[in-house]
Amino acid sequence: MEHPALPGRTGLTRLAAPAVAALLSLAVLATGCTGATVQGRPGASGLRDPYFPRAGNGGYQVEHYDLDLAYDPADGLLHATAVITARAEQGLSSFNLDLSGLKVESVDVQGTGARYNRTGNELTVRPAKDLKKGEVFRTEIDYGGRPKPVVDPDGSKEGWIAGGDGAVAVGEPVGSMGWFPGNHHPSDKATYDITVTVPHGYEAVSNGELRSRKEVADGQTEFAWHSPEPMASYLATVAIGRFKVTTGRTPSGVPVYDAVAPGEAAGSEAALGRLPQIVDWGTEKFGPYPFGSVGSIVMPAQTLTYALETQTKPVYSGAPDEELVLHELAHQWFGDSVSPKSWKDMWLNEGFATYAEWLWSEEHGGVSAQRRFDAFLAGDTSVDPHADGDWAAFPPASPPGPEHISDDPVYYRGAMVLHRIRQEVGDPAFFGLLRGWAADHRHGNASTADFTAYAQRRTGHDLKKVWDVWLYGEDRPTAP
């Protein structure tokens, strides 16, 4: 599914004059390119994701994003430079980046000015010299403007959300193109440096660890954040506000950084107070915590209609409760470290994070996973106040369209798939499977087929009936 039409997507007539000139000279260049120097061809403009076919781009893999952002909440203007280090997977005469809105000022590839043009959410870059297969190349893009939210097929908003006295960037599934150019598909993970300059008095928070915080010219403060572990671009975040910042460590030593909107501080205290224990509980259940730090970003209530598991620091809209913190932290293993290969594999994120809630509950005096499973099966979802839709509406491994990838079956029937495996293989093999899955695909990507094959191999059980009925079956499953 594509996003709604944006100004400029209808082509040449809407392009700025320099871009037209660039395109015309491209045509000239193309006809002249018949000699021995030709080696590249255009990289694909999308990765053919089953639900978001235009998301991401072919022909290269990003290794590192270095984003330098200056933002003023007073006028909502962003001035930015993105330096993208990538490896060509084919000879490239041109390649695409995903970018929605904003104005591109200049593009350099390998230190030389490159031609570029924009159509819809595609920024096509044509380097002065073709890139060779295997070549690691550096693209620098100066861009800016007033970033706007991206509206999803299901109506929710992501991208850059300004409001209150600050802003926050969230990217699932395709919102990251609203604030930086990139290869915006979860299958291309990279490391990040995100530097944010804001007026004095504001805090700027991002993924990973804070390398430096310094006062710079004109009453500005610069925050430099570093993410050394690979990250899918939808999990990148920046939050700007007058946060109350608290730091500490979990009992096992993972550094904690919580940034909380002042109005949400009192309401967040109880749940964020449990965060260190939750991280260490996750380590016990799912294996070593996958990142160098953990934390949270609590935005003023109503900033967003959802919370997101942005890497190392989930974003909450208003004070979270313990269950929500648990859910977003469980995603650090399932979603952030082990990321989906395509948006069709979303249940690998949500089914696992939901099941983590069930596990936490049964070990902390709440309802057991078995009781939840039985109640859901009997049509009673009141054990979970968040389950307000029909968990059986479609098979979790096959949502009917992009507008359904965050619907109840992906979460609850996804969790029930895991419970069915547990029933079949018993606790020791089941928990071995959870830990093994997180370890085997740590900092990588995986598909549903990878999971089903792995589960059978690891547990030694034939689980075909579970897959057929619970994961792929169109019918409402009945008691096993």
Ligand SMILES: [Zn+2]
């Ligand atoms: Zn989730």
